[in-house]
Amino acid sequence: METSSIWNRIAGGNLILQIFIGIVAAVLLVIVSRETAAAAILLGNLFVGALKAVAPVLVLVLVASALANQKESHAAQMRPIIMLYLVGTFSAALVAVVMSKLFPLTLTLIVNDADLSPPQGIAEVLNTLLFKIVDNPINALATANYIGILVWGIALGLFLRHGADSTKVMLHDVADAITHIVRIVIRLAPIGIFGLVAGNLAAEGLDELAKYGQLLAVLLSSMLIMALVVNPAIVYWKTRTNPYPIVFTALRESGITAFFTRSSAANVPVNLALCERLDLEEDTYAVSIPLGATINMGGAAITITTLTLAAAHTLDIHVDFLTALLLSVVAALSACGASGVAGGSLLLIPLACSLFGISNDVAMQVVAVGFVISVLQDSAETALNSSTDVVFTAAVAGKNA
Numbered sequence: 001m002e003t004s005s006i007w008n009r010i011a012g013g014n015l016i017l018q019i020f021i022g023i024v025a026a027v028l029l030v031i032v033s034r035e036t037a038a039a040a041i042l043l044g045n046l047f048v049g050a051l052k053a054v055a056p057v058l059v060l061v062l063v064a065s066a067l068a069n070q071k072e073s074h075a076a077q078m079r080p081i082i083m084l085y086l087v088g089t090f091s092a093a094l095v096a097v098v099m100s101k102l103f104p105l106t107l108t109l110i111v112n113d114a115d116l117s118p119p120q121g122i123a124e125v126l127n128t129l130l131f132k133i134v135d136n137p138i139n140a141l142a143t144a145n146y147i148g149i150l151v152w153g154i155a156l157g158l159f160l161r162h163g164a165d166s167t168k169v170m171l172h173d174v175a176d177a178i179t180h181i182v183r184i185v186i187r188l189a190p191i192g193i194f195g196l197v198a199g200n201l202a203a204e205g206l207d208e209l210a211k212y213g214q215l216l217a218v219l220l221s222s223m224l225i226m227a228l229v230v231n232p233a234i235v236y237w238k239t240r241t242n243p244y245p246i247v248f249t250a251l252r253e254s255g256i257t258a259f260f261t262r263s264s265a266a267n268v269p270v271n272l273a274l275c276e277r278l279d280l281e282e283d284t285y286a287v288s289i290p291l292g293a294t295i296n297m298g299g300a301a302i303t304i305t306t307l308t309l310a311a312a313h314t315l316d317i318h319v320d321f322l323t324a325l326l327l328s329v330v331a332a333l334s335a336c337g338a339s340g341v342a343g344g345s346l347l348l349i350p351l352a353c354s355l356f357g358i359s360n361d362v363a364m365q366v367v368a369v370g371f372v373i374s375v376l377q378d379s380a381e382t383a384l385n386s387s388t389d390v391v392f393t394a395a396v397a398g399k400n401a
Contacts, residue, residue: 015189019374022194030201041199044368047192050185052364055347056141058178060153065175066294067157068168081288084234084392085296086332091230092222092298092384093328096305099222101324105215105310108200109365132354144350144360182347189371196368215310216373222302223384227251231298231391238395250274250390251383258386259379264293267386274390275397284397292389299381300345303370304331308352311366317356327355345381346370 030037132140132147140148160167227247235243253274258267268290275285305327312319319327330352349370350363370377 015187018190019193019371022190023197023372026194026197026201029198034202037198037202040195041202043195044192044197044199045195047185047188047195047371048364048368050188050192051347051367052144052360054178054182054185055350055364055367056144056149058182058347059351060137060141060149060156061171061175061178063150063153064157064160065171067154068160068163068171080238080396081284081392082291082295084238084395085292088226088231088234088388088392089296089298089301090328090332091234092226093301093305093331095225095230096222096302096331097309097324097328099218099225100306100309100313103214103218104313105218105306106211107215107310107314107366107369108203108211109311109314109362145354147351147354150351189374192368193372197372212369212373215306215369216376219302219306219373219377220380222306223299223380226298226302227255227384227387231388235391235395243391243395246278246394247387247391249278250387250394254390255383255387259383264382264386264389267382268293271386271390275393278390278394280394281397285393288393288397289389292393293386296389296392297345297385298388299384300348301328301331302384303345303377303381304349304352307346307349307366307370308356311353311358311362312356315356315358315362317358319356323355327352330355346374 026037026040029040132145133151135143135145135148137148137152139145140152160171232243232247235246254267254271257270258264271289271292272285275289276282308327308331309319309324346367349367350360353363353366354360
């Protein structure tokens with residue numbers, strides 16, 4: 001009974017704190033015994049393998065379920081806010097592209113020559129993209145062709161909207177079941193990250209920590225630029241009024257809460273109460289805030305774009321401007337589906353990596369790097385996403401808007 005109580009306490013504990021403890025333990029293990037730390041990479045490899053197993057099914061089922069169960073009411077009044085959400089998410093991806101070009105990042109990845117088939121330009125990228133779109137769905141799942149999976153998920157979701165309610169309920173239940181499986185895998189992240197950090201530090205030395213610091217600096221700087229420069233510019237374009245009072249209010253009252261909850265969905269009640277205090281139109285914010293928690297994912301777009309370009313730079317894959325622009329579109333669209341589960345943006349990185357011919361094995365190593373820095377990355381990402389929901393809603397639903 002006591003053992004069960006301890007396990008429940010661990011399983012229900014703060015994941016970020018556990019990941020932080022795992023990182024500290026890994027550093028200490030490297031200092032005490034480098035050989036033992038090198039052997040701990042097995043735990044990291046098992047964690048990455050579990051992610052590879054669940055990610056393709058997760059993307060297919062979540063996308064199909066979300067579209068199949070989508071309600072069509074409030075569509076007209078939501079269009080301006082949805083447009084702001086999409087513009088903001090795409091702008092976030094572009095900011096990440098610019099920052100990644102200004103400050104190129106290098107990751108530690110284990111790569112075989114067979115894992116690489118870098119494209120020669122935008123024409124080859126589009127050619128590869130088209131053939132991935134028309135892939136057999138079973139083959140897409142088996143080979144982790146995320147673009148094909150995404151297309152099949154969208155197609156199934158759109159046409160199942162006209163299906164029987166019982167079918168939609170079943171699809172929703174399957175999506176919930178897959179999400180629970182992913183949550184179990186994510187709960188194992190502290191152990192997996194302990195193994196990954198210990199193994200990498202044993203192989204590369206403590207200098208490896210500096211790479212994680214550089215990556216975090218670029219990610220957090222991009223998110224700050226979005227929150228304090230780009231979002232206010234979008235709001236000013238929409239309202240022609242000073243955007244900073246609402247921006248700072250949203251960051252203070254929504255962003256700080258979201259930073260610690262790490263869940264846009266959990267922060268919805270906080271945002272609704274804030275909108276009420278700001279005297280916004282209730283009919284609008286009652287829909288736009290829950291909707292924003294699902295599709296307004298600027299922080300996720302930054303994470304997906306930055307880590308994908310870091311992988312490309314590490315592998316000496318040249319990314320021209322048009323290809324980077326295409327990546328921004330893919331990252332923005334992918335990010336809109338990143339809210340289904342904690343760490344969702346990281347699990348969509350392979351979709352973006354596939355644009356550059358980066359294999360699923362290598363892409364999942366990039367995902368693992370993302371989990372290492374998620375102690376701060378996920379919290380900052382959620383704070384940006386959630387506060388932006390309020391900022392854009394106020395731009396459209398304010399009494400003076």
